[in-house]
Amino acid sequence: MTSVQEPSAYEGFRGKRLALVESMLHAVFYDEIAAARRHGLRVHLLIRDREWYAADEAAWRDHPLTEVDQLTFVDTHSADAVLEAITDEHGRPLVDGITTFSDYHTEIAAQVAEKLGLPSPGANAIATANHKPSLRAALGDSPYNVPYALVTHPGELAEAAARIGYPLVLKPPAEAISYGVVLVDHPAELTAAYDRVAAIRQSLRGQPRPGHVLMERYIDAPEVSVESLTVDGVTHVYGVTAKYLCPPPTFLEAAHTFPATLDPVSRAEVETAVTEVLRVIGYRQGPCHTEVKCTADGPKIVEVNPRLPAGCLTTMVRDVCGSNPHLDAKLLAVGARPPLPSGRQSGGAAVVMLYPPPGPAVLEAVDGVTEAEELPGVSVSLFAHPGEHLWHRIDNSGRVGLVYATAATPQDALDTATRAAGRVRITVAPADAGPDDLHTDISRQQR
Template sequence: MSRKALILVEGHRGIGLLYVQAAQRLGLRPITLSADPSQYDYLAAQGIEGIRVETDNLDALTHECSQLSSKYHIAGITGFTALDESLYAKVGRLCRHFGLPGPTPESIERCCNKFTQRQLLANAGIPMPMYRLATDAAGVERSAAEIGLPVILKPAAGSGSSGVRLCRDGNELTEHTAFLLGGKHIWWSPPAILVEEFAQGPHYVAHLMGNEVIGIEAAGFGPPPHFVFREGTFPAPLTSDEHRHMADVSLSCLGALGLGWGPTCVELRCTKRGPVVIEVNPRMSGGPEPVQLAYGIDLITEHIKLVIGDQCNLRRSHSHISVWQSLLPDRDGILDWIDGDSRAAAVPGVAEAKISIEPKTRIIRKGDHRDSMGYVIAVSPSLAQTQAILQRAVELISWSIIPFPTSSGEEQSAAPRLSPPAQAASAKR
């Protein structure tokens, strides 16, 4: 029998390479099953085996894993949610079929339906915004009237803030409802819209592994009406009482949803009535690097250990502060040029400065995670020092976006962006 293999269902443009590298460090052979392996550049670059398979078909996945088991000892199976979070439930079913450690698929499926998630949390008495479910425009309007504007409209199933928007008045409500139901939004399930109260207050993300809260991150968004993550600080500057309260609420979510195996991230807002749960994601967050930089805990490696049946180690090796900032375009158009990442990366205290977009790319902002052009992340022993490092690095990155040609075919003058505005707090992808 050949060496142990780790099966990765689909890949991930952000953290996929980190999973591959962590698997190799643990002596595993990573193999990716994907509907389109070519979309993940790191597979070819790293010489990683990628097998084309219909990943939305559980039978096809089971068959492929059975075929691989004749060549390799399959030590574990895990995967990424991509745009369809139900994919992770299929990972759980594969693990159950092959007798491997993994998430409970029924719990994942319940959690991935945001309306069902809300109902389960409400039944457990967990604080959260008011909400309603609507399947047509009349239902959206009626729900918004019952809750009171402003409200947030979001698909009942989805990820990455895709289709999520703050509606501050009737016109915005009508406009976004038409967008979601008019064929422009890609639905992975029958169209259903969650209408939620806009809970106002600072946003936080609790990072959990199993039944342990690793830490809580403060996060900030770009300008409304969308919710594109712009910046973050880990750990969040909280009092011990604030941290304990949010950690207790996060742990209560696990019990209410039947979670508690592997990684989970819980999004909260701290409102006048205390922390309220915005969303529970039964998966790794899109950016585990701040935790590793601040605490020395490699969540990806520890997750893989759980996947292959080993014991994970969540002890901190140090206690620093990491901050990140995403590079977000402020307009649509054609990216003429972007540079400065190498200068930013050379700033002492910068852990990484990454540009993930090429010049001449057409930029059409979608109001979700796809808008990011890259990020900068910094770390040091103190919050003030780390913020100063980050600001210095971000100011070294600049770009220019040329507006799209007008109807007459003429291009308007370039719109240079000498540097993104320095954020007072922190930053990332």
């Protein structure tokens, strides 16, 4: 493994104050807030309500997010409310920067940063990336684009499908974790799929949605993601991650390896596609997790996510490259210059997701974790506990946990993680289906 970046690389945190709008629900995001604070950064966390992070008051008292320097409850769906929370009575900023790694708040954080003259990735760039039809429109006739249509009324459905051609993917225009994504192979399936996606009238964080549906041609090809950091409009690549998906129609992520095993030409093509797309949308600075299909006709952009990735991807970057994307992104947000990705890589890492059997269920037990962690380089993270009702939506929030491994090569790491995952036994009991977008214990979403 490559050695981790020297502490002196993060001296720029000292004396700086960062407003962080919400948090992703992963232990690594909490741990890296603490790491930045140890380097001298003062963190002002803004959240809408504690229920998103903890099931009850007792759980919240012990939550790592309560250990920040300042915690403010505010309507994080409102740019004006966020702005007011981090300015004095004269409208001057009380922080040196503002950022977020939550898909649902990146636009608001960028808008507030621009209003206050703080470092910003560019509000227009964020809006373009987050609204998938806008990204498709910005790409235009780029070879990295795919045929698409934004359907705002059922009467547009048949013509759009005929123009794009089957198979199709239908998805909400702005969502995350593959929520609401549906594969349509035949015209007979189209109307039901459209109705299902159009019925999504709020985001997973409760923000209103108009019920529009993005339709894209399905690309049957291997998928990778590019983990990058843009500084002063120039994109630097940490590396490329190989993504292993469950068979359609689920689109669930089954495993990742880092770095992806690509020939030099293919890797260069993928990295060029990502840097060009970020240039086109005007992305000024910040981390990005860009998903790409590797087709015979070259790379095709799936999504641009202007934030840090989850699923242990940043941990893989840290262990293989020696870089810390979390600290790098926070440095950028407060106006300091982070160490740029060096391109050096050593060894490999992999993660295998743990899913319960399909259908509504109550988790009874997870056994075999100790046996799994006996394998070299393996750690297991669990997101659910016995007695909890498991999500029955078909998206990446359904994970019960994951298995992480490092080894001499990415394939060795994947083989080890797969063997370890085989030792983990998940036992569930059937349960009545609950609401499609809620959970009795939302804190277990630390996927």
